Amino acid sequence: MAASIAVCVPGERLGSTSDYHAGPGTYCKQGFVYSSLAGFKHVQETAKDELPKMQIVRDEQETIVPQVGLxxxxxxxxxxxxxxxxxxxxxxxxxxxxxxxxxxxxxxxxxxxxxxxxxxxxxxxxxxxxxxxxxxxxxxxxxxxxxxxxxxVVLAQSEAGVNMVPISWCEMICPKTHQKEFRKVAKVQxxxxxxxxxxxxxxxxxxxx
Known part of the structure; x- marks a missing residue:
């Protein structure tokens, strides 16, 4: 049975090697177990005299985490x-x-x-x-x-609480007060x-x- 389940990201420290064995999707470094994948942390209970196994479980339909390039x-x-x-x-x-x-x-x-x-x-x-x-x-x-x-920036609100409108790649304007503010504006639909x-x-x- 799983003792705990939590979302984790690559490079996240999961526990000490004195408490867990490194299982699939993990690696050991300087006495700690780290995640090598994005997914769910899963602690698998083992035999009575053995340490529980730390592993990463991935469900592509359910697990959504940030990854490089996205x-x-x-x-x-x-x-x-x-x-x-x-x-x-x-x-x-x-x-x-x-x-x-x-x-x-x-x-x-x-x-x-x-x-x-x-x-x-x-x-x-x-x-x-x-x-x-x-x-x-x-x-x-x-x-x-x-x-x-x-x-x-795709959305920003003015001090008047109104959605500002992009007028250039570096400025947005409040349609209510006509006050301009600087932003790094994204070119999106x-x-x-x-x-x-x-x-x-x-x-x-x-x-x-």
């Missing part, structure tokens, strides 16, 4: 001059069972003039952003990039923008932090 929909949580933190909500348009942490660094915002990027002129907290997974970073936080024309917006609560329905 496009993800994220919501920006906070922004500082060096990077922004995001919650990954869906992968290739498919919603996740749970959100994963993501990070977009200043140098990965766009492909050109990287040294002139100002984070707060590209993304802001609450923005919905299309990004591509680059790699698994530190502390199980995926490294993301928006350095393609099709990637970037309006139908996709509306579909993604319906998944994300308005910032006025949440407590401000």
């Amino acid at each position: 496009v993800v929909t994220t919501k920006v949580v906070n922004v500082n001059p060096r990077f922004c933190r995001c919650a990954i909500l869906s992968v290739e348009g498919k919603p996740l069972r749970q959100s994963f942490r993501g990070q977009i660094r200043r140098e990965d915002i766009r492909a050109t003039e990287k040294d002139r990027v100002e984070m707060y002129k590209c993304v802001r907290p609450g923005d919905v952003v299309l990004a591509k997974v680059m790699s698994l970073g530190d502390a199980q936080s995926y490294l993301l990039t928006t350095a393609e024309n099709e990637l970037g 309006s139908q996709y923008i509306q579909k993604e917006f319906n998944k994300v609560p308005s910032k006025h329905s949440q407590h401000r932090t």
Whole structure:
């Protein structure tokens, strides 16, 4: 029988080799068992005098996790001059069972003039952003990039609580107040923008932090 089941990602530390044997989909390194696959952590009980076996079980129809090279929909949580933190909500348009942490660094915002990027002129907290997974970073936080024309902010709300409209690759405007704001705007179809917006609560329905 399985003692525990949980979603895990490649490189995630699953336990100590003093507590578990490494099974399929895992490997040992410096006294710990790590996942080598995306899937479900499965602890298989063994004989009484043997350690339980840690393994990764994959169900392609049920398990959806971010993977390198895939496009993800994220919501920006906070922004500082060096990077922004995001919650990954869906992968290739498919919603996740749970959100994963993501990070977009200043140098990965766009492909050109990287040294002139100002984070707060590209993304802001609450923005919905299309990004591509680059790699698994530190502390199980995926490294993301928006350095393609099709990637970037797809939804942003003005201070008036209105969906802003893109007017260029770097600006959006509030149709109510006509105030312009800087963003790294994604070039996507309006139908996709509306579909993604319906998944994300308005910032006025949440407590401000």
